[in-house]
Amino acid sequence: MRAALAIAAGLSLLAAPVAAQELPRPVTGAEMRAEARAMAAGDPALLAEVDAAEAEATRGILGNGPTSIRQSVPAGGSWSLSLKRSADAAATIAVRRIGAAPVALTVLDAAGRQLCTDASGGTMLTCRIAAGGGPIVARVANTGAAAADILLLMN
Structure with a gap:
């Protein structure tokens, strides 16, 4: 019984809303790979895995920024992020919807042409863009009546 009460108390704490200023800074892939390299402690097999992960780091979206970004999108509004x-x-660009507000993901090229869209209404929206270089814009639109929190994920 005590264990069930402790679990219920923990769940209610996890469900409490978190103010935007309390969210930690996203960890970058470079930071994770550096930590993995240090933890490998010279083990050749583990270092080979870290090297493979570093080789993958320049796939898809370029840059040294975070590979995920949490954002609040106002009701009836949109939020965009320029990427290279x-x-x-x-x-691959994906949006994980947090909450019930419906959102749509659209990816545009530098000329404003739509490369991909996912407005399926699911909790995970995904666009896969062919190789081609150059800037693109990921746009998340909230068609709901309440603000929506989203997590944008990029490879």
């Missing part, structure tokens, strides 16, 4: 895609590898 790799000329050598396809890019």
Whole structure:
């Protein structure tokens, strides 16, 4: 019984809303790979895995920024992020909807042409963009009556 009460108390704490200023800074892929390299402690097999992960780091979306961004999109509004895609590898951009507000993901090229859209209404929206280099814009539109929190994920 005590364990069930402790679990219920923990769940209610996790469900409490978090103010935007309390969210931690996203961890970058470079930071994770550096920590993995240090933890490998010279083990050749583990270092080979870290090297493979570093080779993958330049696939899809280019840059040293975070590979995920949490954002609040106002009701009836949209939020956009400019990205640079790799000329050598396809890019995958996904949006994880947090909450019930409906959102849509659209990816545009530098000329404003739509490359991909996912307005399926699911909790995970995905666009895969062919290799081609150059800037693209990921736009998340909230068609709901309440603000929506989203997590934008990029390879």
